[in-house]
Amino acid sequence: MPMPSKTKKYAAWAALAFVLAIQFIRPERTNPPVDPAATFEAVAKPDPQLAAIVRRACRDCHSHDTKWPWYSLIAPVSWLVADDVEQGRAHLNFSRWNLLSPEMSKLRMKEACREVRSKGMPPWQYRLMHPEARIGDEDVATFCDAVDRMP
Amino acid sequence: MRKHTRTLFVFAVLALCAGSGCARKEPAPQPAAAVDPAALELFGILPEVMESKTNPVTEEKVALGRMLYYEKRLSKSQQISCNSCHMLDNYGVDGQPTSEGHMGKLGDRNSPTVYNAAGHFVQFWDGRAESVEEQAKGPVTNPVEMAMPAETVVIAVLKSMPEYVDAFKKAFPEESEPVTFDNMAKAIGAFERKLVTPSRWDRFLQGDQAALTDEEKAGFNEYISAGCQTCHAGTYVGGNLFQKLGLVKPWPDTSDTGRERVTKSGADRMVFKVPSLRNIDKTAPYYHNGKVATLEEAVSTMAEYQLGRVLTNKQVRAIVAWLRSLTGEIPAAYIQEPRLPKSTAKTPKPDVSE
Numbered sequence: 001m002p003m004p005s006k007t008k009k010y011a012a013w014a015a016l017a018f019v020l021a022i023q024f025i026r027p028e029r030t031n032p033p034v035d036p037a038a039t040f041e042a043v044a045k046p047d048p049q050l051a052a053i054v055r056r057a058c059r060d061c062h063s064h065d066t067k068w069p070w071y072s073l074i075a076p077v078s079w080l081v082a083d084d085v086e087q088g089r090a091h092l093n094f095s096r097w098n099l100l101s102p103e104m105s106k107l108r109m110k111e112a113c114r115e116v117r118s119k120g121m122p123p124w125q126y127r128l129m130h131p132e133a134r135i136g137d138e139d140v141a142t143f144c145d146a147v148d149r150m151p
Numbered sequence: 152m153r154k155h156t157r158t159l160f161v162f163a164v165l166a167l168c169a170g171s172g173c174a175r176k177e178p179a180p181q182p183a184a185a186v187d188p189a190a191l192e193l194f195g196i197l198p199e200v201m202e203s204k205t206n207p208v209t210e211e212k213v214a215l216g217r218m219l220y221y222e223k224r225l226s227k228s229q230q231i232s233c234n235s236c237h238m239l240d241n242y243g244v245d246g247q248p249t250s251e252g253h254m255g256k257l258g259d260r261n262s263p264t265v266y267n268a269a270g271h272f273v274q275f276w277d278g279r280a281e282s283v284e285e286q287a288k289g290p291v292t293n294p295v296e297m298a299m300p301a302e303t304v305v306i307a308v309l310k311s312m313p314e315y316v317d318a319f320k321k322a323f324p325e326e327s328e329p330v331t332f333d334n335m336a337k338a339i340g341a342f343e344r345k346l347v348t349p350s351r352w353d354r355f356l357q358g359d360q361a362a363l364t365d366e367e368k369a370g371f372n373e374y375i376s377a378g379c380q381t382c383h384a385g386t387y388v389g390g391n392l393f394q395k396l397g398l399v400k401p402w403p404d405t406s407d408t409g410r411e412r413v414t415k416s417g418a419d420r421m422v423f424k425v426p427s428l429r430n431i432d433k434t435a436p437y438y439h440n441g442k443v444a445t446l447e448e449a450v451s452t453m454a455e456y457q458l459g460r461v462l463t464n465k466q467v468r469a470i471v472a473w474l475r476s477l478t479g480e481i482p483a484a485y486i487q488e489p490r491l492p493k494s495t496a497k498t499p500k501p502d503v504s505e
Contacts, residue, residue, distance in 0.1 A: 035418065087459065090398045091381050099393040099422065101272035103385045107193050111381075114189055 022075040027082030029072065032064045038098035039063075044105050050146035054094060057122050057133040058112075061088025064095040069129070084123070106150045113144040186368050190375045195386035196353045197429075197479075201269035201344045206284055208341045211322040214489075216342025218318065219335055221488050224308050226297035227253055229501035233290070233339065237265040239486040242433035242478075243346070248441030252290075253298035254505060259407060261441035264434045266479070267427060269344045271390035276439045277410045278393060278424045284340035288332065302332040308499055309335065314492035346486075348430060348479025355476070363476055370473030373466050378458050382425045388477060390427035396439070397421055399459035407439060432475045446471050 036042060041051055060066050061084050072081040092108055093099075100108065115121035117140050122133045135143065200208055219225065220239075223232045236250040237243050243264035250262045260276050268274065274286035290296040291305060299305050309315045310330050322338055323329035354362035363371070374380065383389040393410060396402045402421055410419040423439055436442065437449040450467050454460045462470070 032418070038418075086399065090457070090459070091378065096418075101391040103272070104392040107384050110192060 019075075025075060025079070027079050028086075029066075029068050029078075029082060031066055032095075034064045034095045035098070038096055040094040040097040043097040043100075044109075044150070046109075047146035047149065049142050050109075053135060053139055053143050057135050058092075058094065060130070060133075061085050061122075061126070062092045062094050064089070064093070071129075080125075084126070102151060106147070109147040109150060113140075113147045116140055116143055186371055187375065190371075190380065191356060193380050193384040194352075194356060194388065196356050197267065197347045197349050197386060198270070199345075199347065201267070201347065203269075203282065203284070203340070203344060206282075206337050206340055206344075208344050209322065211318070212338045212341035213345065215315075215318040215322045216338035216340070217486075218315075218489050218491055219339050220342055222491060224494070224498065225291055225299065225305060225335075227299055227502045231297050233265070233287070234488075236262040236290075236296075239265070239346075240481070242266060242348075242430045242481070243268075244434045246435065248436050250296075252296040253294065254503065256295040258293075258295050260439050261436065263426060264430055265343055266346050266348045266481075267387055267429050268390070269340070269346065270387055271424070271427060272392070273424055276423050276426075277413050279413045282340065283343045284336045287336040287339040287343075291335075304499065305332060305335065306330060311495050311497035311499070312492040313495075318492075346482070348481060350429070350477055350479035352476045353479075363473075366469070366472045367476045368473075370469040370471070370476075373469040374473055377454055377460060377462060377466065377470065379453070379470070382457070383428050387427040388429055389425045392425050393419075393422050394425050394457070395420075395422050396456070398457045400456045402456055404440070404442075409439065428474055429477045430479060432471075432478050446474060450474075 040046065040054065046054075054062075066085055068081070071077050092112060097105065112121070116135050122130070122135070127134050202208065206212075220233045223229050223235075225232060231252065236245050236247075236252075238245055243266040244262055248261060249258045251257060263276070268286075269283045274280040274283060275289070280286040280289065292299050292302065309319070316330055319329040319334060319338075323334050326334070351362040382392060382394050385391045396409065405421060408420050409423040411417065411422065413419075431437075432446060435446065436444050437446070443449045443452060447467050450470050451462050454462045454467075
């Protein structure tokens with residue numbers, strides 16, 4: 001039996017009200033300052049090809065240099081994006097590489113290689129919106145080989 | 152109308168995903184007895200000696216360092232030695248939240264274990280010393296620890312005993328004036344560089360599958376699944392990076408802001424040296440202020456504040472089971488307290504003034 005048009009109207013208004021209401025729950029979108037001497041490039045002095053892959057595929061969630069897209073202003077997507085960035089920075093932060101010993105620097109990159117090789121990173125929903133972040137098989141090999149050669 | 156319904160539907164699904172976290176892929180723990188070899192690559196076996204480029208370990212330095220480690224006359228009251236807070240027959244700790252120094256004064260941070268410490272990338276909870284040699288100098292002149300009024304007083308004490316002067320000459324043969332504060336620290340450092348505690352975990356890493364029980368292997372899988380190895384990995388299962396305490400969820404107690412006190416940089420607020428988990432089962436209480444009494448609480452608090460995860464009791468118990476396998480063997484013969492040189496008429500007397 002088709003929905004009566006009044007119910008349809010209420011449902012539509014309720015949905016709209018809901019969507020508007022959740023816009024007021026704004027997650028943090030901050031880019032803490034970057035000390036150039038503290039970055040992955042400055043501290044680990046990585047292979048340039050590795051650094052290039054990191055820059056194009058990892059930076060948004062794993063550094064303080066996040067480029068926040070227009071849809072990160074709109075809930076509920078904004079919550080997902082902010083959460084990804086928060087978690088990303090917590091697990092691996094290319095802007096705070098000065099916190100790591102040389103041993104840990106290599107171990108973090110070894111884990112990154114594991115994630116990239118298993119296609120777990122970058123996450124599918126990020127790759128959907130950022131095609132330039134895709135890491136193909138050749139790039140995976142370049143990435144992991146460069147990590148192996150880290151001191 | 153249908154297009155809008157679909158868009159709303161997609162947003163609804165995404166919103167649900169945000170709630171359940173399904174957007175993040177989490178690996179399922181492996182069955183017991185099967186440990187991911189790739190995860191093992193993130194760890195390492197203890198060396199026999201934690202070498203230093205600037206302070207080569209020699210027999211003579213070790214012999215002198217061992218005496219100095221137990222030497223209470225390096226303190227103002229002559230009641231406190233390195234061993235008082237870093238007890239070699241107690242896994243290198245005193246089991247106190249913070250230690251009692253001169254006339255019972257308390258420090259503000261938990262005394263870390265001396266075992267395996269020489270292999271860490273820095274020393275102290277705030278990383279202010281680069282090496283164990285640097286670290287050894289700190290407590291001797293710290294007013295709430297050994298409280299010696301000046302380095303010159305320390306040297307006077309040591310020089311008053313001919314046996315010490317001899318030992319310094321043997322340990323530093325190239326030097327015309329070997330009895331120095333620096334050399335005292337170097338000797339203690341050299342002694343500490345052989346304080347290693349190989350464990351069943353090391354044997355497992357070397358290929359001995361029987362070195363860990365199934366429960367411990369399952370615990371390791373749980374550890375990796377939770378993400379603990381993000382910071383507690385490597386040869387020392389920690390001890391090799393700084394990290395913010397309250398990484399994901401803000402830490403409630405900000406009375407000690409850690410490394411910020413050293414670097415004066417806001418970026419280092421609440422940043423501390425990540426401790427090594429070797430012997431962790433024996434080195435309670437936990438965290439920089441020693442305020443957490445049990446390993447179970449330490450593990451679940453870490454997961455909550457550092458990883459943003461709530462672990463079940465079962466998961467916590469499993470992880471703790473694996474952490475127990477990091478308890479190593481104490482080198483009993485090596486740490487035997489030696490006979491210490493006798494005081495002479497020139498040796499300063501104990502001073503129990505504040």
